[in-house]
Amino acid sequence: MTAPLLDVAGLEAWYGRAHILTGVDLTVGRGEVVALMGRNGAGKTTTLKAIMGLVGQRAGRVAFEDRAIAALPPHRIARLGVGYVPEDRRIFADLTVEENLEVGRQPPRPGAPAWTPERLFALFPNLAEMRGRRGTRMSGGEQQMLTLARTLMGNPSLLLLDEPSEGLAPIIVRQMAEAVRRLKAEGLSVLVSEQNLSFAAAVADRASVIEKGRVRWTGTMAELMADEAARRAYLAL
Amino acid sequence: MSFLLVQALSGLATAATLFLVSSGLTIVFGVTRIVNFAHGSFYMLGAYLGWSLVERFGTGVGGFWASVVAAALGAGALGALMEVALLRRLYRSPELFQLLGTFGVVLVLQDAASWIWGSEDLLGRRAPGLKGSVEILGQPFPLYDLMLIGLGPLVLGLLWLLFNRTRWGTLVRAATQDRDMASALGVDPARLFTGVLFLGSALAGLGGALQVPREAVNLHMDMAIVVEAFVVVVVGGMGSLTGAFLASLLIGQLQAFGILVFPQITLVLVFLFMAVVLVLRPHGLMGRAEETPPTAPAALAPPLTAGRGAGWGAALLLAALALVPLVAGDYALIVLTEMVILALLAASLHLLIGLGGLVSFGHAAWFGLGAYGAALLVKHLGAPMPLALAAAPLVAGIGALIAGWFCVRRSGLYFAMLTLAFAQIVWSVTFQWYGFTGGDNGIVGVWPPPWAAGKAAYYWLTLGLCAGALALLRRAAFAPFGYALRAGRDSALRAESVGIDVRRHQWLAFALAGSAAGLAGGLYAFSKGSVFPTLMAVPVSVDALVMVLMGGIQTVAGPLAGAAVFHLLEAEVMRMTELWRLALGLVIVALVLLFPKGIVGFLADVLADRRRRA
Numbered sequence: 001m002t003a004p005l006l007d008v009a010g011l012e013a014w015y016g017r018a019h020i021l022t023g024v025d026l027t028v029g030r031g032e033v034v035a036l037m038g039r040n041g042a043g044k045t046t047t048l049k050a051i052m053g054l055v056g057q058r059a060g061r062v063a064f065e066d067r068a069i070a071a072l073p074p075h076r077i078a079r080l081g082v083g084y085v086p087e088d089r090r091i092f093a094d095l096t097v098e099e100n101l102e103v104g105r106q107p108p109r110p111g112a113p114a115w116t117p118e119r120l121f122a123l124f125p126n127l128a129e130m131r132g133r134r135g136t137r138m139s140g141g142e143q144q145m146l147t148l149a150r151t152l153m154g155n156p157s158l159l160l161l162d163e164p165s166e167g168l169a170p171i172i173v174r175q176m177a178e179a180v181r182r183l184k185a186e187g188l189s190v191l192v193s194e195q196n197l198s199f200a201a202a203v204a205d206r207a208s209v210i211e212k213g214r215v216r217w218t219g220t221m222a223e224l225m226a227d228e229a230a231r232r233a234y235l236a237l
Numbered sequence: 238m239s240f241l242l243v244q245a246l247s248g249l250a251t252a253a254t255l256f257l258v259s260s261g262l263t264i265v266f267g268v269t270r271i272v273n274f275a276h277g278s279f280y281m282l283g284a285y286l287g288w289s290l291v292e293r294f295g296t297g298v299g300g301f302w303a304s305v306v307a308a309a310l311g312a313g314a315l316g317a318l319m320e321v322a323l324l325r326r327l328y329r330s331p332e333l334f335q336l337l338g339t340f341g342v343v344l345v346l347q348d349a350a351s352w353i354w355g356s357e358d359l360l361g362r363r364a365p366g367l368k369g370s371v372e373i374l375g376q377p378f379p380l381y382d383l384m385l386i387g388l389g390p391l392v393l394g395l396l397w398l399l400f401n402r403t404r405w406g407t408l409v410r411a412a413t414q415d416r417d418m419a420s421a422l423g424v425d426p427a428r429l430f431t432g433v434l435f436l437g438s439a440l441a442g443l444g445g446a447l448q449v450p451r452e453a454v455n456l457h458m459d460m461a462i463v464v465e466a467f468v469v470v471v472v473g474g475m476g477s478l479t480g481a482f483l484a485s486l487l488i489g490q491l492q493a494f495g496i497l498v499f500p501q502i503t504l505v506l507v508f509l510f511m512a513v514v515l516v517l518r519p520h521g522l523m524g525r526a527e528e529t530p531p532t533a534p535a536a537l538a539p540p541l542t543a544g545r546g547a548g549w550g551a552a553l554l555l556a557a558l559a560l561v562p563l564v565a566g567d568y569a570l571i572v573l574t575e576m577v578i579l580a581l582l583a584a585s586l587h588l589l590i591g592l593g594g595l596v597s598f599g600h601a602a603w604f605g606l607g608a609y610g611a612a613l614l615v616k617h618l619g620a621p622m623p624l625a626l627a628a629a630p631l632v633a634g635i636g637a638l639i640a641g642w643f644c645v646r647r648s649g650l651y652f653a654m655l656t657l658a659f660a661q662i663v664w665s666v667t668f669q670w671y672g673f674t675g676g677d678n679g680i681v682g683v684w685p686p687p688w689a690a691g692k693a694a695y696y697w698l699t700l701g702l703c704a705g706a707l708a709l710l711r712r713a714a715f716a717p718f719g720y721a722l723r724a725g726r727d728s729a730l731r732a733e734s735v736g737i738d739v740r741r742h743q744w745l746a747f748a749l750a751g752s753a754a755g756l757a758g759g760l761y762a763f764s765k766g767s768v769f770p771t772l773m774a775v776p777v778s779v780d781a782l783v784m785v786l787m788g789g790i791q792t793v794a795g796p797l798a799g800a801a802v803f804h805l806l807e808a809e810v811m812r813m814t815e816l817w818r819l820a821l822g823l824v825i826v827a828l829v830l831l832f833p834k835g836i837v838g839f840l841a842d843v844l845a846d847r848r849r850r851a
Contacts, residue, residue, distance in 0.1 A: 052421055078423035090418040092411045102404060103411040104422045154423050 003066055004029045005158055005189050006051070006082075011060035011070075012213075013043075013050040020046045022213040023060070028158065028191050033184050035204035035221065036193040037235060043213040044193035045087055048160045051191075052084045053077050064158065081109050083156030087163040087193075089143040091150070093135035097127055100135065100146055104153035112157035113186040120149040123179060141172035148179065159183065161192040165199045177202045197235065201225060209234045239374030244493050246373065250382035252489025253389035254444050258462055259469035259481045260396060261440030267476030268413045268433045271324055271335045272650055275316075275342040276441050277463025282346060283312040283442025284454045285354050288361045291449055298366045309443035315346075316438020320431045326830055332650055333596045337786060338829040340779050343459060344822030351456055352816065361449035381450055388447075392440075393482050400478075409433060413476075460775060464661055468511045471654050474524020483522055504665030508658040512643050515655060519647060547794075555704055562693035570692040574699050574764050576804045578757045581703045583784035583796035584710050585753035590782075591790050592719055593746050594726030595645070598653045599660025600754060600781045602640070605773025606663060607633040607755025608762040612680040613673075622685050626702070626759045633755020634748050636663065641747030645740050648729075660778060668770045679769035683762050699760050706753050707797075713749065714793055722746055780807075783825055789835025798837050 004027035013021040021043050028034045036044050050058045053074040062070040069077050078084070092100050101117050108114035121128035124145045135143065144164065151159065161180070165173045173196070180190060180203040194200040200207060200221065207224045209217040217230050224230065262276045290304035319342055327335045367384055370377040400406035409429055412419040416426050445458070469488055473480025488507055495506045514521065558577075562570060582604055589595045610632030611625035620628070640659040644652055667674045674680070689695050713719050724732040725739035732739050762768045771777070780803070788799025806824065811817045832839050 054417055054421060073425075074417070074420040075423050075425045078421055084421045086418065086421075090415050092414050092418075094414060095407065095411060099407050099410075102407050103419060103424065105404075106423050151422065 002030070003063075005032075005065060006191065007061075007063040008047075008051065009061045011047065011050055011062060012058060013046050013055045014057040015046075015055070020213055021050060021058075024050075024210065024213070025215050026191075026208045026218070028189050030189055031184065031187055032206065033180065033190040033192065033204045035200035035207045036191060036210060037195070037197070037200060037207050037224075038193075038210035039235065040195070042210045044195075044210055045162055046213075047210065048084065048162050048191070048193055051077075052082065052160060054084075078154060078156075079106060081112055081155070081157040082160065083151040083154050083158065084160045085148050085151045085162060085164070087166055089140070089147045091135040091138075091143050091146050096132050096134055097138075097146060098131045100150050101153050104150040106154040108155050109157065111187075112155050113183075113188060114155050115152045117153075120152060123182065124149055141168050141175075144168060144172070144176070145179075148176075152183075157189060159188055159190045159192075161190055163193055163195065165194065165196045173199060195235075197231075239376050242374055243376045243378055244497065245490065246378055246386065247382060248489040248491075248493030249386045249389075249486070250489075251492055252485040253385040254448065255465060255469055255489060256389045256482055256485035257392060257444035257447070258441050259466040259473070259485060260392065260478055261437035261444075262463075262466045263470045263473065263476055263478060263481045264396075264440075265434060265437035266470065268409060269320075269324060269328065269430055271327065271339070272332070272467070272653075273324075273437070274336060274339040274463060275319060275346065276437070276466060277459035277461070278343050278346040278350075279312040279316055279438040279441040280445040280462045281350060281454075281456070281459040282315060283308045283445030284448050284458060285350055285359075285445075286311045286442070287446030287449045288359050288454050289354075291362050291446075295362050296365065301362075301365050305443065305446040305449075308446035309439045312442020312445065313435040313439030316441075317431050317435040319438075320434035323826060323830070324434065325427060325430070330829070330833065331596075332653065333590065333782065333786065333790075334829045334833060336596070336598065336653065337779070337782055337825055341822040341825030341829065343463075344818040344825070346822075347456060347459065348816045348819035348822070354454075356456055358453035358455045360453050364450045367450075385447065389482070389485070393478065396478055405429075405432070464657070464775070465507070467654055467657065468507055470521075471651070472511050472514045472521055474521030475650070477521070477523040480521055480523030502666065502669060504669065505662050508662045508665070511658050512655065515651065516643060516646060519651070555700070558700055559697065562696055567692045570696045571764070572804065572808055574692070574696045575761070576801050577696075577699050577703045578760050578764065579781075579784060579804050580797045580800040581706055581757040581760075582754050582781050583788065583800040584707055585750040585757070586781045587785050587788075587790070587793070587796040588710055588714065588746055588750045588753070590785055591793070591795075592714055592722045592726065593743055595648070595743060595747070596653050596782075597644075597656040597747075597750075597778070598775075598782070599656035599658070599778050600750070601773045601775070601777035602656075602660035602663040603633040603637050603751035603754035604758040604761070604777060604781070605667070605768075605770070606636045606751075607758025608768045608772050609667060609674065609680070609758075610755065611759040611762045612683045612768040615683050616680050622689065622763060626756070626763070629759025629762075630752035630756040633758060634752030637751020637755075638744075638748040641744045641751070645743040645747060657775070657778075660773060660775070664770055664773045667773065674770075677770055679767055681767040683768065684766045685763045689763075695764060699764070702756065702760065706756055710749075710753060711793060718742065718745070783821075783828070785835075786828055787835055789838030789841075791834060792837045792841065795835050795837040799835060802836060 006028040008024055008026050011021055011024040024047050036047060038044050046055060049055050051062055053072055058070065060070065061068065064080060064082060069080065092103060098117065101120065126142055127145055127149060130138065138146065164176050168176065177199055180192065184190065192203065204221045206220050208215050209230065211234050216234055258280050262273060265271065265273050287305055287308035290307055291301060294300040295304050323338055323342065327338055364381050367381040370379045371383065400410060408424050412424060412426050412429050420426050469481055469484045473484035491506055491510060492503060495503045499506065561573060586597060586600045589597050607629035611629045614620035614625045614628055644655045644659065647655060668676060684690065685695055689698050721737045721742050724737055725742055729739050758772065784799040784803045785796050787803055788795030788797065810820045814820065834842065
């Protein structure tokens with residue numbers, strides 16, 4: 001039994017005086033896809049941001065590859081091999097598709113898939129047709145693909161994927177799910193925050209369910225699908 | 238015809254220097270969102286360093302150019318140092334702190350330069366190989382200027398390549414748009430920004446070093462160029478390189494031909510041009526709208542309560558102050574009179590900043606207008622003091638009413654730049670209109686009549702008038718007018734939607750603050766017996782800002798305490814050392830970094846802390 005790739009224990013986070021995360025515990029094993037589920041405002045996005053070092057005030061323990069990263073600034077965490085894909089698709093709108101990818105580029109790292117723009121264009125054929133286009137002139141789905149591709153350019157071994165299906169057309173959601181499965185096949189580990197149960201069921205091995213800033217339920221995806229009481233308590237609207 | 242061509246060419250040479258400096262300023266602003274007052278100081282240091290190196294090594298062509306490049310690199314290194322030591326801590330601060338912090342650096346570098354190179358003008362060596370001139374349509378034109386004309390577009394091209402064709406440039410553009418996202422992708426924004434400050438400051442230093450063969454190097458270069466570079470950057474659109482290039486060309490020509498048509502008001506022309514551009518094209522020629530409006534400094538913790546017993550406290554203080562002449566000597570009374578005048582100046586500025594969220598960088602204009610209004614009445618019409626003192630707030634108020642109409646159309650940094658521009662207009666009219674204002678000789682012999690000539694009598698007069706004006710300002714702050722102003726500061730949109738005409742309130746506040754500052758100026762003129770254009774120059778505006786900041790933006794009493802402490806400090810430090818600018822600069826930097834809430838805010842925090850513990 002080796003230590004998990006990502007080990008989060010007692011993670012707390014604040015925005016100003018608002019105590020958003022009160023104690024998040026979760027793990028992601030190597031090659032595993034874990035869905036972080038929960039309602040709007042439960043703390044999914046904040047959890048990913050806090051792991052990435054993007055929340056000003058945080059406390060608790062975050063270990064990545066057995067290394068404490070909770071006190072590191074975001075760029076150091078990224079350079080260790082943690083890739084972060086924000087929910088609001090923060091692409092650099094003034095930069096072209098190729099330039100966006102260039103910003104994400106980091107040297108290849110052992111034990112993680114190595115990406116080049118060409119390999120990413122093969123994974124996301126839509127992007128290949130608009131290499132020179134600026135971010136301002138792309139659709140929401142295209143922007144989401146670019147955000148993911150840009151993070152992959154950093155050759156991460158762990159991907160933090162925030163609500164990838166939010167606000168996208170069903171056909172794009174299916175493409176997204178297919179992409180996540182491909183990435184898992186390449187050996188990437190993924191922590192994906194999701195409200196969409198069918199999307200989570202399509203990609204995840206395990207699930208952690210968060211409610212009011214704390215993880216309330218953990219199990220395999222199959223167990224979650226079978227546990228109607230848990231779904232009703234933590235996920236139903 | 239050929240004369241006009243040569244004039245246009247010399248305009249182009251001016252434009253090239255202007256572009257070098259303002260390109261650096263606009264790059265630094267675009268990336269860090271900080272308007273760097275110290276940019277002009279790097280230009281000046283580039284010139285001084287260039288002068289020293291060229292004197293020593295610049296006899297040959299190679300030595301000359303190596304010296305110029307080395308001077309630019311030296312200025313760049315200082316810029317990088319400033320980023321690490323100061324700017325890095327200010328990226329998320331209100332713009333007032335950023336402007337003041339970099340102005341502190343201006344003061345420090347000014348004294349450092351005067352300490353190293355002395356205050357005499359330094360004449361540099363001509364550039365080897367470029368000493369002669371060429372005939373253009375029968376008119377001689379310096380070869381060196383021709384070289385400068387070519388250099389402008391060359392630098393623009395190189396910068397374009399740097400930002401669009403290199404990884405570093407791509408990363409800088411990405412971090413400019415979204416610093417957090419770039420860092421989440423593994424980019425270290427701190428190192429990137431240090432590099433940007435190096436580049437920007439080196440460009441300023443290059444511009445300065447290239448001036449050595451053209452004009453004397455002196456200690457006034459920094460403010461002169463930085464104000465012009467501000468105009469270029471604002472006209473071109475803040476953050477836009479091509480905009481800066483275009484604006485440099487336009488302003489270079491405006492200066493070259495303006496001097497033929499209106500030799501008296503060349504300085505005014507430039508600032509008028511900027512005001513007109515900003516009204517027609519609010520974001521400059523090539524600029525784009527700000528996505529997130531800069532935060533108002535006072536929005537942190539607005540003064541909402543008048544404070545218990547504030548009225549009694551004020552009455553007690555006033556009574557105590559009125560009794561001082563019974564015990565104090567003349568020197569103490571002079572200092573105290575000035576302190577009271579400055580308190581009114583600071584309080585009037587606080588009305589704009591604290592309540593309106595409007596950071597004015599040209600408040601000295603109204604102080605100076607009041608002083609000059611009074612002095613001119615005395616000098617040209619022989620008016621008695623009461624009439625002159627009544628005219629002071631009127632003149633300043635009318636001036637502020639006119640300028641305010643333009644200024645309140647914009648907010649944040651653009652507002653600050655517009656107020657600066659108007660202050661410079663007022664200053665340059667005073668400075669250049671010798672026949673009427675006496676230029677830099679000022680106006681002397683503005684003394685009070687015998688009944689008010691005694692130090693104690695004039696002190697009581699000042700105290701009475703200032704206390705009245707302060708009571709009025711305070712009344713305005715806690716009247717519906719003040720509430721409306723604060724509503725507009727905290728959320729212009731929400732204030733508008735409940736029916737408050739935000740712009741109109743801001744306009745009125747601007748005029749009110751202007752006329753209060755004018756009264757302070759009138760009193761100041763009679764206390765000194767003379768007025769000079771320096772009264773309305775940038776340093777006075779900054780002094781006023783420092784007083785407000787020292788006292789604390791969030792409290793109504795703050796500016797008074799700030800003015801008192803500032804003036805005492807200034808009087809004491811100036812007596813002790815020649816290097817008072819250096820001391821003041823360090824005080825400003827320390828304030829901005831360590832006591833962002835000011836003295837009164839700091840004390841209030843300490844008291845609240847103690848009460849909580851008790």
